[in-house]
Amino acid sequence: MNAECGICYEEYDWKERIPCIGICGHTICDRCRISMTSKKCPHCVRPDAFKDKNVNKQLWDLIRFTQLVFRKHSFQEEEFSEDTKRCSHCSEPSNKLRVCYDCCIQNGLVHKYMQEAEQKEENIETVLQNIRDQALCGDCVIDGVHFQHKTEYVDSFIESYSRFLNNRN
Known part of the structure; x- marks a missing residue:
């Protein structure tokens, strides 16, 4: 599953492009939310929809679940090198096995x-x-x-x- 921000079209991650949900239900990355001059939703134009930072944890959990099911690299793997070993049980990378x-x-x-x-x-x-x-x-x-x-x-x-x-x- 490629989940990307509808504004910048970059994939969500857990650093700068954290998925944030507005009170209207639309989601954009935190970087775009911060850079907006107005806090109205860029999709439905609802005023103050992105006034507060609300992480879309449901979307993040769905992304992580999909990655585990399809064994695609996770966003958190970016912190690891190709030589990083993986857990023998869950296959997640870890520097401290x-x-x-x-x-x-x-x-x-x-x-x-x-x-x-x-x-x-x-x-x-x-x-x-x-x-x-x-x-x-x-x-x-x-x-x-x-x-x-x-x-x-x-x-x-x-x-x-x-x-x-x-x-x-």
């Missing part, structure tokens, strides 16, 4: 402790990639089944577990 320590142990991805008899020959890079593939954003940790599980930032976890794997040999 976490790993659920409890679930990694339960799923056999990591070992809580190693006894010499249990040591397996594992490709360390494969093990670390499997851990990275389990990374979660903060929302999924808090709102999902991982709530109250022990979690750690993926980079810190990878670093410490990598040391553990290298030192066991």
Whole structure:
């Protein structure tokens, strides 16, 4: 869904082009609302329709929902680079992905402790990639089944577990 301002024809975003709804029900971006000399609606000419800033949260939620359904980039992704990792659960980009320590142990991805008899020959890079593939954003940790599980930032976890794997040999 491409939702754009009916005045400047630019797509809405969450920085300058925030969708604002007038008391008449029409929506324009905040940048156009601010730059108008009169606060009357540019569509229906209702006086003072855009006197106050009222964010059209329904439209914003619809845009976000449509982006999730069709997996198009979200406006908030503009803050992230192409290398930014995504949550393994919701696919949203995040600079602060976490790993659920409890679930990694339960799923056999990591070992809580190693006894010499249990040591397996594992490709360390494969093990670390499997851990990275389990990374979660903060929302999924808090709102999902991982709530109250022990979690750690993926980079810190990878670093410490990598040391553990290298030192066991």
